[in-house]
Amino acid sequence: MNEQEKKLKDSETALVSLQTSKEYLEKQLVEVETNLKELLQQDPDLGRQIMSMAAVHYVTLLVTGLEPNSLFTFDIVVI
16 A cells, blocks of 8 residues: 555545544534523523523623624524
8 A cells, every 4th residue: 555545545534534424513503502591491591691691791702803703603583
């Protein structure tokens, strides 16, 4: 096996591992979202507290000139 074939095999192995990790993290994300929704339904005041903290965080980002990272934003609907 030459060096290029070894690199190709190593890359394919890494891709499979990354895909497995991605699938695991996606499942974890769904579970966390579900748990958060259930928690917020049980305690609507907690949702309001989170919203106020998120608003303060957003204003802080605006004041400091930093861009909000969409990776960490989510919508909370309080019923």
